[in-house]
Amino acid sequence: MGKIRVLSDQLINQIAAGEIVERPASVVKELVENALDAGATRIDIEVARGGRERITIRDDGEGMSHEDALLAFEHHATSKLRVAEDLERIASLGFRGEALPSVAAVSRLALRTAERTAGGAAGGTLVEIHGGVIRDVRPIAWAGGTELVVRDLFFNVPARKKFLRADTTESAHIARTVTHYALAWPAVHFTLLSGTRRVIDVPPVRSLDERIHQLFGDEFLADMIPLNTQEEGVRLSGFISGPHQRRASTEAQYFFVNGRMVRDRLLATALSQVYRGIIPGGTYPAAILFVEIPSAEIDVNVHPAKTEIRFRQSWQVQTFIRRTLETAIRTHRPFASLADWTAPAEQPDTPAGEAVTGDPGSAADAVRQRVREALADFSTQPTSPMERRFAFTSVRTGAPDALTLSIDRHPETAAPPPVSGAAVKDTGRWQVLGQWRESFIVAVSPDELLVVDQHVAHERVLYEAFRRQLGERAVPRQRLLVPETLELSPAHREEMDRVANQFAAAGFEIEPFGSGGTVVIKAVPAMANRVEVELLVRDILDRLGDIGASFSIDEVQRRVAAALACHAAVKIHTPLEPEAMQNLVDRLLSAEEPTTCPHGRPVVLRLHIRDLEKGFKRA
Structure with a gap:
């Protein structure tokens, strides 16, 4: 007997479904596309347990006759194509005739539909299919349009079911899918109900920017x-x-x-x-x-x-x-990239800082103007060529508007435990000389010249301090005098719900406001008392977006701490007091990992005395 056999229809259907139905969001995608192709002006989606338990989609489209309702579950049965040439000018979202039979093959599905006619809706049809097998077909009273209820997704494909993520993760994928179609079809009313919570409710509008406002808020659009x-x-x-x-x-x-x-x-x-x-x-x-x-x-x-x-x-x-x-x-863009301009040559006839003639809207002219202003400031520094080349703020004089870092004045940045001793962490070795371009700290040790990026150095110090606070469950909290409201995208709102406990542990107090995607931020970690709270929260949600269902608390804490440190750290182009610079360098050397920031960027560049001697031909 030969080894090759023809597969059963049921197995063929399950294999075909594997290419189309990857997760609950795939079901929503296919059924929403069918509704849009049917001319729907309103599409309501309801999901339970991230779609694995139930997905319901109702539309007010043209509906189907009894005959079409049955044919719709046959593979490659479609109303969109007649001849091969139609593939080259396909304009509908669906056309293959595989979506409904594929979904029905891996779920318990019920279809209710009625074709809309000139005199109103005709009699409706109910079709029930379990695992690709028709269980019931009968006429029903139906007002028009179509409703599809998909239950127990992958009940007969356990290998596929075990790869589904947490309910909140699957809900976030569904929210993102619906958001896509809501953006592409602003004239259609979309609603999405996840459990008892209304995630999306966007009435029809006339333009894309109005739909963006509905989904993401004014600040995103601005x-x-x-x-x-x-x-x-x-x-x-x-x-x-x-x-x-x-x-x-x-x-x-x-x-x-x-x-x-x-x-x-x-x-x-x-x-x-x-x-x-x-x-x-x-x-x-x-x-x-x-x-x-x-x-x-x-x-x-x-x-x-x-x-x-x-x-x-x-x-x-x-x-x-x-x-x-x-x-x-x-x-x-209010500034140009380096490729947009070249360094200005000496122009003795033009006073430094004078406006450059030309189109005031030109980005290149704007950059040249800022360069001249910078040169004007630079001219107040030592005037000899050699002094000008190496000028930086002295630790003896400081800068008049210098910022004093508070990294040693708050309990959230208490000194780290003693570090066992590699010589590189001997804090007595580095002496700060000054600040260059208000961005880099220049220091020396007995054998090295060192340049420290003040932003990433402060980032490393704050990151480790916050990780210790999280580990000890002792994160100081700062209540906001005026709570801030934040409009979240549907996917971000699902993400917020998923990691709500981790946000609370990190010192945030965030509560939902109304039935949409708006939340109210009432408190933040004390370390974040000088940051833009909205940008910080959005950044954290972005960083957590790709964490799977079995996420570790440590990984969440790591990403939250990295985001907080990045936002709270002193920025470049910020003058620092001498004490703050020495303090920052000392704290950096006491860090567990002083060589890189939490994102992997280098903190310090070193030039050893041997390299200097080689450069001056003294070696």
Whole structure:
């Protein structure tokens, strides 16, 4: 007897479902697309236990007849295609005829639908399917539109079910999926109910910016740069963030091609390339990008889930997108990159600090003006060429507006336990000479010249102090005189619920406000009393976004501490008192890991006496 056998229909359906239904959010995606293709103007989604227990989707679309309701569960049965050429001009979200049978193959599904006619809704149809097997088909009274109830997802595929994350994680994925479609279809009313909580409720609006306001709030929109450019049949529209609004993850990036939600490497790469050198490594811009292109120029049939696409002329499209993004940033950015200008030559006829003639809106002119102002300030320093080259603030005189660091004045930064003794941590070895460019501390030891980045050094000190507080469950809390309200995206709200206990342990007091995504911040860790609270909380949520269901408390604490230290640390271009500089250096040398900041960047650059002697040919 031969070894090759034809698989049963049930097994075929389960294999096909594995390509389309990855998690509960995949079910929501497919069913929402069906509702949109049916012309729905309102789509209501309800989920229980992150969608693994129940997903209900109702729409007011055109509905289905009795015959179509049965055909919809047959593989490759679709109303979108007739001939092969239709694939080249497909405009609907769904077209393969695989979504419903795939979902029905791995769940207990009930469909209620009625076709809308000129005289109102006709009689409805109920179809119940368990694990791909039809259990019941009968006529029912139904007002019109369609309702799908999906229960016990993956009940018959335990291998797939065990890979689902925590309920809150799956709910966050669903919220992000619904957010995508709400952005792409602002004229449609979307609601999302997770358990008893209303996560999304966005009535129809006329424009994308109104929908962004509904989902993310005014502050998010205020920092975004609008786009709307067309070239050779390709249009790019939407919004991107300015250089100062950056995230710790790609959670705030939404890509669409012809209204279809996509995970596209071409768009992500173009965005990343444009922001390289503008925002720090390891951070990401926010972006809501829509590409409109003739259907014949893309292939949406790459994967059954239809989230991957191919551009026929990918290089030209990527070049257009990158050029459009670069132009938008350059136009709206108040400063230019180093590539936009060259160092000014000597100009004896132009007094230092005098305004440069030219277009006042030119970013390059603005930079040149700031350079001249800096040179004017610099001219007040020692005037000989050698003195000017090496000028820095002396520890004897300090700076008139210098900041005195409070790293040794608060209980949250009490001295660390004694460090066992490598010579590198002998705090008597380093003597601070001064501050250079109000950003770097210059110090010496018996054998070395050292340059310390004051921001990352302070970051390391604060990070270790806060980790000790968390470990000892003794985080001092500072109540805000005026509580701050914060509008969170649906995904961020789910993330906040998931790690609420860790936020409380870290010294935050945050409570929900109303039924939407608004929260009220009433208290913060004492170490954060000088930071922008909203930016700090958003940054923490971004940093926690990719932690899985089985996250460790230590990993959460590490990320919270890293975010807090980054925001609370003294910034560059900040003058420091001599005592503060010496204090910071001493505390750094007492740290457990004084060589890098919590993000892995170096803290100190060293120049050994041997290297100096070699440079002066004394070796």
